[in-house]
Amino acid sequence: xxxxxxxxxxxxxxxxxxxxxxxxxxxxxxxxxxxxxxxxxxxxxxxxxxxxxxxxxxxxxxxxxxxxxxxxxxxxxxxxxxxxxxxxxxxxxxxxxxxxxxxxxxxxxxxxxxxxxxxxxxxxxxxxxxxxxxxxxxxxxxxxxxxxxxxxxxxxxxxxxxxxxxxxxxxxxxxxxxxxxxxxxxxxx
Numbered sequence: 001x002x003x004x005x006x007x008x009x010x011x012x013x014x015x016x017x018x019x020x021x022x023x024x025x026x027x028x029x030x031x032x033x034x035x036x037x038x039x040x041x042x043x044x045x046x047x048x049x050x051x052x053x054x055x056x057x058x059x060x061x062x063x064x065x066x067x068x069x070x071x072x073x074x075x076x077x078x079x080x081x082x083x084x085x086x087x088x089x090x091x092x093x094x095x096x097x098x099x100x101x102x103x104x105x106x107x108x109x110x111x112x113x114x115x116x117x118x119x120x121x122x123x124x125x126x127x128x129x130x131x132x133x134x135x136x137x138x139x140x141x142x143x144x145x146x147x148x149x150x151x152x153x154x155x156x157x158x159x160x161x162x163x164x165x166x167x168x169x170x171x172x173x174x175x176x177x178x179x180x181x182x183x184x185x186x187x188x189x
Contacts, residue, residue, distance in 0.1 A: 012046050012184030015039055019181075023054060023174035029183045030164040032067050037163035040123040042185030045162070049100070049115035051179035053169045057104035058146040059137050061170040062115075064096040066129060066162045075099055075154030082144035097170045099152045100135040104173075107147075108140040112179065122162040129156040 015038060016029045030038035038045070053060035059081070073093040079086050090098055102113035115135040122129060132153050139147040156162075167181065 012186040045119040047117040055173035072157040077152035081148035
């Protein structure tokens with residue numbers, strides 16, 4: 001008989017937090033150069049997001065870039081937005097675009113996503129950078145493609161330490177007021 005342990009929430013140190021006071025096209029943590037880079041003092045990064053977009057759709061895809069790089073991204077996802085889950089893989093991308101979804105303006109008013117992104121060994125300069133993400137895009141509907149849950153994994157084929165993370169809406173729309181983004185540094189997990 002298999003015994004499953006309930007996963008504990010991982011404790012981290014808050015590196016940065018942003019709450020949209022109006023709309024924001026891009027949310028950035030750190031910079032590629034200068035004094036505001038993401039601290040390299042931790043083993044891993046964890047990003048928690050509760051967001052919504054002003055895109056006229058039920059589901060908006062989020063984009064993510066590391067160090068403002070526009071090459072060498074690949075990702076795989078498993079998505080449930082109907083009774084038949086789907087999976088797909090993207091390679092050679094200029095941005096991570098299939099890792100997390102949030103409600104658009106057509107979704108039930110005042111609903112926000114629940115997204116978590118785990119980025120292990122982000123400061124390591126010997127290996128490519130990977131991530132694992134999960135997202136829930138709620139809506140008061142059982143209609144196909146008006147809600148979703150997703151797990152995804154991706155790779156940035158670069159050995160540079162991650163010093164900047166940019167988040168955006170893939171379609172070019174904005175994050176709305178009260179969208180929250182918190183970046184944690186995690187040691188020893």
